[in-house]
Amino acid sequence: MTKKKIRVFINGFGRIGRAVARIMLEDECCELVGINDICSYEQMAYLLKYDSVYGTLPYVVNVEDDILFIGTQKVQLFSEADPSNMDLRVMEIDVVLQCSGMFLTTASNLPLIRNGAKKVIVSAPSSDDMPTYIYGVNHKKYRDEPVISNSSCSANAIVPIFQIVDTYFGIESAMMSMYHSYTVYQNLLDSKHYSDDIRRTRSATQNIIPLMSSAAEATETFFPHLKGKMYAKSIRVPVPSTTLYELHIQIGKKTGVQEVNQVLREEIGGTYSDILDVTELPGSSLEYIQSPYSAVLNLSLTAVVEEDLLRISAWQDNEYGYAKRVVDMAKYIAQY
Numbered sequence: 001m002t003k004k005k006i007r008v009f010i011n012g013f014g015r016i017g018r019a020v021a022r023i024m025l026e027d028e029c030c031e032l033v034g035i036n037d038i039c040s041y042e043q044m045a046y047l048l049k050y051d052s053v054y055g056t057l058p059y060v061v062n063v064e065d066d067i068l069f070i071g072t073q074k075v076q077l078f079s080e081a082d083p084s085n086m087d088l089r090v091m092e093i094d095v096v097l098q099c100s101g102m103f104l105t106t107a108s109n110l111p112l113i114r115n116g117a118k119k120v121i122v123s124a125p126s127s128d129d130m131p132t133y134i135y136g137v138n139h140k141k142y143r144d145e146p147v148i149s150n151s152s153c154s155a156n157a158i159v160p161i162f163q164i165v166d167t168y169f170g171i172e173s174a175m176m177s178m179y180h181s182y183t184v185y186q187n188l189l190d191s192k193h194y195s196d197d198i199r200r201t202r203s204a205t206q207n208i209i210p211l212m213s214s215a216a217e218a219t220e221t222f223f224p225h226l227k228g229k230m231y232a233k234s235i236r237v238p239v240p241s242t243t244l245y246e247l248h249i250q251i252g253k254k255t256g257v258q259e260v261n262q263v264l265r266e267e268i269g270g271t272y273s274d275i276l277d278v279t280e281l282p283g284s285s286l287e288y289i290q291s292p293y294s295a296v297l298n299l300s301l302t303a304v305v306e307e308d309l310l311r312i313s314a315w316q317d318n319e320y321g322y323a324k325r326v327v328d329m330a331k332y333i334a335q336y
């Protein structure tokens, strides 16, 4: 008997929404049934077909009226700023992926549930007490809540690494530097910006820009004993995707590089093999474009000072790697 595909709707067809769509097109467990964005249908189709980071999609893509054709697949299109205006009932949607960067509270996503969707996954940390799950970390604790957060790209990378380090060496405090690609929430050239962070006014393509980050708070959710003992900075660099995480961790046990790398290799080869990987190769950021992992730990860069100050370096495609986890989470919660 063929397994029923999960029926997915994407709200917000931007960088993450389109990366998710590309991943689902290659996953026989998923069917993309609908997309909503406030841009034109022509732009949705064009940006799916041509992507400056991931290349040209190997399917014929076109729009007829409000239907997007991707090869032989038909996807219903909407252009609604307010989710309560979309009747989703006839589409029998298992999961809406909320990738708009808006609607960060449970209440603001409930109209999607009332209008026919079974579940919603928000592709960002919430701004309320929405249940938060990270695939490979705590997704098995999912309790059938209708609206959940998939946390941030940074937390998806950092939290599983910290779980290993905390278990074996005991984390006392940590500083996280994230050399992160620019995003659409920055300016192409110096210009006004709506953010409180004044450096967001500066040109993303010309500068290294230190920005405020919520990664410490997002990580603390999973390590309550480290509340107030972590600090994170997002250092935006002029590349369009990928992040290098430099994690400086004060640990409670004396150790050395060899022992740390052995623990990381063993844990990542076992418990975390779906979401983490290790490498010793001398790659740089381009090698991690379209990496499916939440993080690839570069073991040749592991360092230990004075036996208890540890530095771990890890790579992530913050778009594609994160989008993979959104799809994993959708497949998991659709079973409930």
Ligand SMILES: NC(=O)c1ccc[n+]([C@@H]2O[C@H](COP(=O)([O-])OP(=O)(O)OC[C@H]3O[C@@H](n4cnc5c(N)ncnc54)[C@H](O)[C@@H]3O)[C@@H](O)[C@H]2O)c1
Pocket (backbone or CB within 6 Å): 011, 012, 013, 014, 015, 016, 017, 036, 037, 038, 039, 080, 081, 082, 099, 100, 101, 102, 123, 124, 152, 153, 183, 184, 318, 319, 322
């Ligand atoms: N880009 C990353 O690396 C990354 C990684 C992890 C999580 N995220 C999070 O994912 C979310 C989306 O980020 P992105 O980089 O894809 O941004 P994006 O701007 O590329 O995509 C957002 C899309 O949502 C659409 N949109 C805006 N308002 C809408 C509305 N009311 N209804 C429907 N669609 C609407 C926009 O037109 C746009 O196409 C953000 O919350 C971001 O923090 C981004």
